[in-house]
Amino acid sequence: MIDRAAVEAVLNAIPDPATGRGLVEAGVVKGLTVAPDRAGFVIEVPASAVTTYAPVRDAAEAALTAMPSMTKVSVILTAEAAPAPRKASLSPQAVDQTRPRAPVPTDRPAHVRRVLAVASGKGGVGKSTVAVNLAAAFARAGLSTGILDADVHGPSLPTMLSISGKPDYRDGMMEPHLAHGLKAMSVGLLTKAEDAMVWRGPMASQALTQMLTQTRWGTAEQPLDVLVVDLPPGTGDVQLTLIQKTPLDGAVIVSTPQEVALADARRAHTLFQRVNVPTLGLIENMSGDIFGRGGAAAEAERLEIAFLGDLPLDASVRQAGDAGAPLSTGDLAARFDAIATGLAGQLGL
Numbered sequence: 001m002i003d004r005a006a007v008e009a010v011l012n013a014i015p016d017p018a019t020g021r022g023l024v025e026a027g028v029v030k031g032l033t034v035a036p037d038r039a040g041f042v043i044e045v046p047a048s049a050v051t052t053y054a055p056v057r058d059a060a061e062a063a064l065t066a067m068p069s070m071t072k073v074s075v076i077l078t079a080e081a082a083p084a085p086r087k088a089s090l091s092p093q094a095v096d097q098t099r100p101r102a103p104v105p106t107d108r109p110a111h112v113r114r115v116l117a118v119a120s121g122k123g124g125v126g127k128s129t130v131a132v133n134l135a136a137a138f139a140r141a142g143l144s145t146g147i148l149d150a151d152v153h154g155p156s157l158p159t160m161l162s163i164s165g166k167p168d169y170r171d172g173m174m175e176p177h178l179a180h181g182l183k184a185m186s187v188g189l190l191t192k193a194e195d196a197m198v199w200r201g202p203m204a205s206q207a208l209t210q211m212l213t214q215t216r217w218g219t220a221e222q223p224l225d226v227l228v229v230d231l232p233p234g235t236g237d238v239q240l241t242l243i244q245k246t247p248l249d250g251a252v253i254v255s256t257p258q259e260v261a262l263a264d265a266r267r268a269h270t271l272f273q274r275v276n277v278p279t280l281g282l283i284e285n286m287s288g289d290i291f292g293r294g295g296a297a298a299e300a301e302r303l304e305i306a307f308l309g310d311l312p313l314d315a316s317v318r319q320a321g322d323a324g325a326p327l328s329t330g331d332l333a334a335r336f337d338a339i340a341t342g343l344a345g346q347l348g349l
Contacts, residue, residue, distance in 0.1 A: 002034060002035070002036055002039060002067060002069055002070060004032070006067065007032070008029075008032075011029055011060060011063070011064075012024050014056060014060055016028050017049075018049070028053075029042075030042040030044050030206075037071045038070065038071055038074075039064055039074075040073065040074035041075060041076075042075075042076045042206045043056065043057055043060075043075065043076070043077045044206070053077055057077040074190070076206050076210055108246045108247050109227065109246060111217060112146070112218055112227050113226065113349070114225065115227045115246055115247065115248050116226055116227070116229065116248075116250055116347065117231055117242065117251040117252070118134065118228060118252050119252070120231075120233050120255060120261075120268060121253075121255075121261075121263070121264025121265050121267045121268040122260070122261045122265070125256045125261050125285055126254060126317075127230065127254040128151070128157070128160065128230050129285070130283060130285055131229075132147065132160045132230070132326050133327050133332075133333075134252070134336055135147040135228040135326075136180055136328070136336070137336040137337045137339065137340035138225070138228070138340050139180070139181035140181070140328070140337060141337070141341060143344065144222065144223070144225045145181070145182055145228065146176060146184070146215075146218075146224050146226075146227045146228070147161075147185075147227070147229075147230065148211060148229045149184070149185065149186030149187065150211075150229050150231050150232060150242060151231070151232040152187050152208060152232070154232065155187050155188030157184055157186040157188060157230065158189060159322075161179040161180060161182065162323070163177040163184060164189065166190060167185065167189055167190075167215075170216070172214070173215065174214055174216065175215075175216055177189065180325060180326055183217060208241050209241060212229075212246060213245065225349055233264075240275075243275050243277060250277065250278045250346065250347060251268075251272045251277050251278070251279050252283060252308065253268050253269060253279060253281075253282050253283070254282075254283045255282060255283070255299070256284070256286045257284055257286075257287055257294060258291050259295065262296065266299070266303065269303055269305065279305050280308075280343060280347075281308035282296050282299060282300040282303070282307055283310075283311065283339065284296030284307075284311065285311045287310040287312050287313065288313040291313065308339050308343070309335055310335075312332070316332065317332060
């Protein structure tokens with residue numbers, strides 16, 4: 001059994017380059033999570049110190065891996081954002097204290113033209129299925145397309161694209177997997193399929209940041225046209241991290257037709273409104289006799305956003321996902337193609 005005190009002792013045996021103290025004592029270790037057979041944490045340093053701390057990360061990984069009974073170690077090195085310049089203070093009368101404040105995003109990932117989030121307020125509505133098949137439709141339309149699985153706690157991309165194995169590293173960047181015409185990255189590629197990611201919000205956010213900014217999505221000669229980000233359900237840390245780290249060109253919300261799912265879709269739309277991200281439309285998934293039909297179209301009208309189309313509940317979608325291959329032919333593939341064409345127009349692609 002691994003306990004926290006033993007992990008901290010191992011980390012404190014590694015000197016912090018800046019202070020000479022142990023990593024835990026120096027405050028370098030952030031978000032330390034310890035389970036009976038695994039451990040993980042984040043090293044957050046100024047951007048100018050990343051090169052200095054790369055050997056420290058490697059040493060920490062090696063030391064923890066060598067501990068008896070340790071089966072999984074995750075050490076993420078990330079650069080903290082520089083503090084924003086202070087602005088002259090305003091009088092209380094000059095500031096609307098009730099207005100939500102949108103975070104100021106940093107630059108988009110290198111050589112990526114557009115970033116599109118696929119979201120849902122509720123789990124189980126088929127959001128990941130829609131994200132994968134929508135990305136595949138973009139690729140069929142001739143767009144260079146990537147897909148990022150941002151659901152750190154429940155990654156599904158490896159299964160749905162039939163990909164596995166850790167990504168290669170080259171010049172400090174991760175190389176995305178290539179599958180079905182897509183460039184793909186997921187935390188599920190960095191861990192074993194059966195692993196449970198026992199990470200609190202800050203660690204999940206840092207993992208997303210690393211995959212977003214340290215993956216070679218495109219090059220100056222061949223930029224990525226669109227990066228589709230499959231968000232986890234809800235309106236929490238990961239969503240806010242994505243909004244803070246990169247300008248989003250738009251969001252698509254997926255819902256099933258019944259009210260219990262539509263209520264959460266409204267919350268997702270409200271989140272994007274508050275942070276000035278345009279909701280490009282609502283997709284009704286699993287439309288048909290079981291869940292009903294038409295609920296998302298009516299909701300889109302109430303919210304004054306586009307209704308992008310409905311996708312019937314069909315066994316072929318489940319079969320394609322289990323087989324690790326997006327739909328490529330038939331009525332449902334044609335529906336995804338039509339949705340992708342409309343979204344590409346809205347994104348200026």
